[in-house]
Amino acid sequence: MIKKLVASLAALAMIFGLAACAGSGKTEVKVGWIPSVNFIAWISAVQALEESENIDIELVEFSSSSAALVALQQGAVDMTTTGYNVFADGLAQSDMPLSYISGISTSGAFFIARDDAEIEDWSDLEGKVLGGSRGSAEYLHMNNSMAANGVVLGEDAEYLNFQNGTDVMLALRNGDIDATVSYEPLISETIAAGGVDVVPALQEDLYSASFEVSSGLLASDSFVAENPEAVDEILSVYTGKVDELQQDPQPAVDIYLSYAAGDRDVISAAADRVTLTYELPTDEMLAIGTALTESGQHSEDIGPKLATHLDYSHLEAATGKSASELGASE
Missing domain, CATH: 3.40.190.10 (Periplasmic binding protein-like II)
Structure with missing residues (x-):
């Protein structure tokens, strides 16, 4: 059963103490999300993974990408939705053993x-x-x-x-x-x-001087290395949901509302505006660095460093597409 936790920095210590499901034979995975319609495919995948015979999934809710990133750094979750610009800000301070394993949304x-x-x-x-x-x-x-x-x-x-x-x-x-x-x-x-x-x-013209991508699925490098089968299964389910909901996002509205508050008509309208994706375009990571520098937020271009934190291997396995088809460039 998915355990839904509302996490804050003050509650992270409690999350650390949660024990793995002993004797279940399943891989325990703690995943994060921020209640946003941009993440309807992700929350739909999490719900579907409740039925997995191989994974015991635990959902942790965050108020922002910044809070989610802190939790991921500290090991409170294994992967989470996170805005690219927030991770770029973190990388400008110090490198982190984290990588995006899938895109989530764009043009948001x-x-x-x-x-x-x-x-x-x-x-x-x-x-x-x-x-x-x-x-x-x-x-x-x-x-x-x-x-x-x-x-x-x-x-x-x-x-x-x-x-x-x-x-x-x-x-x-x-x-x-x-x-x-x-x-x-x-x-x-x-x-x-x-x-x-x-x-x-x-x-x-909104993105003409910045970037289109919004957020991706950021994961602990050590978790991915130690649990490749679990990551493959998660991304297989997730990318399937993206393909399905790109055609019609409305089936995910009720799923979203089972995890987050909102008026159904409003969430339905919002779902129609959301652009879902699992691609990880390298050129957009470079554009993020340029935008942060040109705005004066960063003194040095973080784009090339951000681009090194894209892991296409499991996304390739889940979709059958090559890294270049998923957005990788030289």
């Missing part, structure tokens, strides 16, 4: 504005108030795309910083800011409340 950010702000093009952002959470992927997309289109955030447009995405979207709904870049299900929740929508012209 959206440029959204209040209807009464009358924003239709980049030039309309001049003199407006934008909000975000500095250091997040959404902030990078907003800052870099605006600069590439001749509008400097903090100069041509006012910028207000918030602690998290929820606070940003509340400010948008209250009229404290005119526009922002955010993610699902916050986008669909805010659109459903009325008075805001995605701006097509801005959305089209």
Whole structure:
């Protein structure tokens, strides 16, 4: 049975103490996730793996990629969904024995504005108030795309910083800011409340000066090396779910809602906007490094180092595709 735990840094010690299922003959795997519609294929795979004859899977819930990364570093989980930019920030401080073994989602950010702000093009952002959470992927997309289109955030447009995405979207709904870049299900929740929508012209160029990939499945190198059969089975089930849900994500809505709170209509709308993937494109890792450097967040380009933390071997086995077909490049 999947044990769902809500993890915080204060609770990690408890997680460490959980014992393996003695005598079951199964490989115990602790996997993490962050409640986000971007991860509907992952949570669907975790549910399916409950029936595995070889794996005893335990699900640990995190509030952010940063918390998930800390848990993975400390051995509280064996693999978890994690934003690429968050791992890149960590690598800028020190190397880690962790690798992405699969992609999860891409193109997960959206440029959204209040209807009464009358924003239709980049030039309309001049003199407006934008909000975000500095250091997040959404902030990078907003800052870099605006600069590439001749509008400097903090100069041509006012910028207000918030602690998290929820606070940003509340400010948008209250009229404290005119526009922002955010993610699902916050986008669909805010659109459903009325008075805001995605701006097509801005959305089209949103990734032009940053990167499209959002998150991947990050795993402990030692766990992968010691449990190759378990990793193969997990990725086989997961990639199958991605292929299935790319055609129609709606069957995963009820599964998602069995693990996370949300309005069904909102989650359904969010699922239709999500772009699922298991590919690991090397060029996108390099683009992350470039974006972090150009934004001033990093002093050195971390992209090449990030690209060395992509492990295609088990993904190749699960999909029957070559590393180059999965995004690897020289």
